[in-house]
Amino acid sequence: METLNALLLGFDQAILPTNLFWCLIGTLLGTLVGVLPGLGPAATMAILLPFTIGLEPVTSLIMMAGIYYGAQYGGSTTAILLNLPGEASSVVTAIDGYKMARNGRAGVALSTAAIGSFFAGTVATLLLALFASSLAEIGLLFGPAEYFSLMILGLVASVVLSRGSLPKALAMVFVGILVGLVGQDVQTAVPRFTLGFEEMSSGINFVVVAMGLFGIGELIKDLETPESRTAINAPFFSMIPSREDWRRMVAPILRGTGIGSVLGLLPGGGALLAAFAAYAVEKRVANPPEGFGGGAIEGVAAPESANNAGAQTSFVPLLTLGLPANAVMALMFGALIMQGIAPGPTLISEHPDVFWGVIVSMWVGNVMLLVLNLPLIGVWTRLLTMPFHYLFPAIVVFCSIGAFSLGNSVFDIWLLGAFGVAGYVFAKLDCDAAPLVMGLILGPMMEENFRRAMFLARGNPSVFVDRPISAGLLVLAVLAIAVVALPKIKAVREEAFQE
Amino acid sequence: MPVTSRVNPQLIAGLLFVLIGAAFLLGSLDLSYGTWRKIGPGAFPGLVASGLIAMGLVVAFTAEKHDTGKEQPSLYSSKVTFIIAAIVVFGLVVRGGGLLPAIFCCCFIASFASRPLQPAKSALYGLGLGAACSLAFIKGLGMPIAIIGPWFGF
Numbered sequence: 198m199e200t201l202n203a204l205l206l207g208f209d210q211a212i213l214p215t216n217l218f219w220c221l222i223g224t225l226l227g228t229l230v231g232v233l234p235g236l237g238p239a240a241t242m243a244i245l246l247p248f249t250i251g252l253e254p255v256t257s258l259i260m261m262a263g264i265y266y267g268a269q270y271g272g273s274t275t276a277i278l279l280n281l282p283g284e285a286s287s288v289v290t291a292i293d294g295y296k297m298a299r300n301g302r303a304g305v306a307l308s309t310a311a312i313g314s315f316f317a318g319t320v321a322t323l324l325l326a327l328f329a330s331s332l333a334e335i336g337l338l339f340g341p342a343e344y345f346s347l348m349i350l351g352l353v354a355s356v357v358l359s360r361g362s363l364p365k366a367l368a369m370v371f372v373g374i375l376v377g378l379v380g381q382d383v384q385t386a387v388p389r390f391t392l393g394f395e396e397m398s399s400g401i402n403f404v405v406v407a408m409g410l411f412g413i414g415e416l417i418k419d420l421e422t423p424e425s426r427t428a429i430n431a432p433f434f435s436m437i438p439s440r441e442d443w444r445r446m447v448a449p450i451l452r453g454t455g456i457g458s459v460l461g462l463l464p465g466g467g468a469l470l471a472a473f474a475a476y477a478v479e480k481r482v483a484n485p486p487e488g489f490g491g492g493a494i495e496g497v498a499a500p501e502s503a504n505n506a507g508a509q510t511s512f513v514p515l516l517t518l519g520l521p522a523n524a525v526m527a528l529m530f531g532a533l534i535m536q537g538i539a540p541g542p543t544l545i546s547e548h549p550d551v552f553w554g555v556i557v558s559m560w561v562g563n564v565m566l567l568v569l570n571l572p573l574i575g576v577w578t579r580l581l582t583m584p585f586h587y588l589f590p591a592i593v594v595f596c597s598i599g600a601f602s603l604g605n606s607v608f609d610i611w612l613l614g615a616f617g618v619a620g621y622v623f624a625k626l627d628c629d630a631a632p633l634v635m636g637l638i639l640g641p642m643m644e645e646n647f648r649r650a651m652f653l654a655r656g657n658p659s660v661f662v663d664r665p666i667s668a669g670l671l672v673l674a675v676l677a678i679a680v681v682a683l684p685k686i687k688a689v690r691e692e693a694f695q696e
Numbered sequence: 697m698p699v700t701s702r703v704n705p706q707l708i709a710g711l712l713f714v715l716i717g718a719a720f721l722l723g724s725l726d727l728s729y730g731t732w733r734k735i736g737p738g739a740f741p742g743l744v745a746s747g748l749i750a751m752g753l754v755v756a757f758t759a760e761k762h763d764t765g766k767e768q769p770s771l772y773s774s775k776v777t778f779i780i781a782a783i784v785v786f787g788l789v790v791r792g793g794g795l796l797p798a799i800f801c802c803c804f805i806a807s808f809a810s811r812p813l814q815p816a817k818s819a820l821y822g823l824g825l826g827a828a829c830s831l832a833f834i835k836g837l838g839m840p841i842a843i844i845g846p847w848f849g850f
Contacts, residue, residue, distance in 0.1 A: 656733030
């Protein structure tokens with residue numbers, strides 16, 4: 198009953214005309230960047246973050262969330278029609294989806310993806326509504342020691358699940374933490390690592406770093422890969438799945454939704470991991486007549502359900518514990534902070550309208566995508582042929598204006614340039630920027646909780662292992678590292694990210 | 697090429713990490729490390745910087761094993777220069793020149809990073825973009841900056 202009332206409160210928020218409008222804008226923008234390869238949801242959110250200051254907190258979050266799950270839909274559209282996964286999480290969809298399109302079943306593949314996503318989105322929303330409050334109550338029991346350990350676990354998980362080598366990802370986390378620590382020390386007000394710039398004493402704005410690394414960095418990298426986009430006219434025939442198709446997609450959708458919902462909850466998880474895992478499970482369980490890779494409807498239904506479920510449940514750790522699970526959630530975290538809302542276990546009780554509004558709007562957004570996307574597919578595929586050389590100067594301009602508008606400070610523009618160069622260099626050196634952003638967000642909080650925990654424990658570092666919850670979290674973190682370091686699992690992990 | 701074969705992205709990345717770590721470690725030495733009970737502002741950064749140096753060394757020393765003979769990317773690209781120059785020029789112009797000229801310059805310079813548009817076309821595009829952004833951000837969102845700044849006598 199309580200949940201129902203809360204959901205109704207959320208509905209009140211979600212169907213406000215302004216919120217509906219920005220939800221639509223968010224999902225459309227998300228679909229757009231999902232369709233365009235190169236620019237991911239993280240980059241888009243980073244570029245748009247500064248412009249959301251003027252919006253109500255709940256509205257800006259609704260739009261940001263729309264970009265994230267809209268991108269999942271858009272990514273699968275191009276994956277199926279053009280074998281061009283616009284998002285990393287649609288890479289596995291392309292394997293069977295494109296084959297289906299080649300067999301003249303593009304319409305059915307798209308419908309399957311949309312139906313699976315919608316079903317998964319609905320289930321994930323319900324799960325969020327049911328379990329978020331209890332998780333937040335657990336979060337309220339956490340002291341500084343538990344928080345410190347939780348953040349360690351979050352960082353370790355994001356490292357373990359990132360692409361590339363483990364030491365590199367760890368190093369990127371450390372760089373992020375250090376950049377996050379620049380500025381005045383919270384406890385003693387001593388300026389740290391400011392190089393004498395007064396502008397740096399309040400710290401380096403998270404948004405500028407994210408824009409530089411994701412926005413500008415990715416942009417330069419995209420410019421270097423020659424344009425090779427040609428729209429293919431896939432024959433559509435029927436959009437409506439046959440009775441046989443329905444029968445075959447039910448189980449994969451259920452499995453995908455389950456896998457995605459669970460994996461999204463894990464720190465470091467999210468849409469990407471969910472899609473890969475669901476496809477891997479489907480390969481073991483299902484036995485389609487075409488075989489996987491030959492246009493099996495199961496190979497579209499499962500990962501598409503999983504990535505949407507994962508995208509949605511990955512909001513849980515952020516909204517209940519204040520722990521961003523991946524780089525996109527780190528950006529949501531930044532958006533919350535910008536709006537003056539502290540993400541954490543008190544969010545639900547202090548800002549119920551924000552919490553429930555965002556959750557319900559995700560479901561509303563999924564309805565919009567279901568209704569809008571299928572008719573708009575023609576538009577999206579035509580957009581692919583839009584010349585990139587018109588788009589990118591605009592992106593550079595938006596980033597510059599965004600950086601400037603954060604605090605009307607030209608200094609932020611210099612920082613944007615600097616982090617743009619850094620993003621490019623890291624990309625060239627094959628270093629994923631996502632762990633850095635995680636470190637950037639979590640670093641300062643880790644330090645604060647570490648110092649507070651040590652103070653409360655009178656300088657005894659064993660506090661982190663003496664308290665059971667904290668010890669448990671640390672054990673999990675150590676296990677995660679150990680498991681990945683094992684040679685056999687290492688091979689599997691590398692293989693999984695190769696696909 | 698026995699000399700250049702060691703200069704691979706892994707090695708550069710490792711050395712870069714060591715360098716960043718060392719810089720922060722040096723910086724943290726100027727700050728108080730405090731006591732176990734009252735940890736000072738320098739301790740945590742010092743710890744993380746040491747970790748970064750260690751990881752950098754690991755990355756650098758495992759460099760050759762990971763080198764799969766892929767094509768070595770060249771670090772320099774003229775495209776970076778144009779994009780970064782566009783951002784810097786925006787920063788230089790925006791206060792004195794105003795938003796419209798800043799966007800115009802930024803867009804014009806950035807467009808060189810791709811297949812060259814005809815200059816006239818790209819100038820026109822810059823002007824259009826500038827006008828649209830000025831309307832949206834200054835008139836619409838109330839950004840406190842001039843459309844045409846003091847340099848032009850306004």
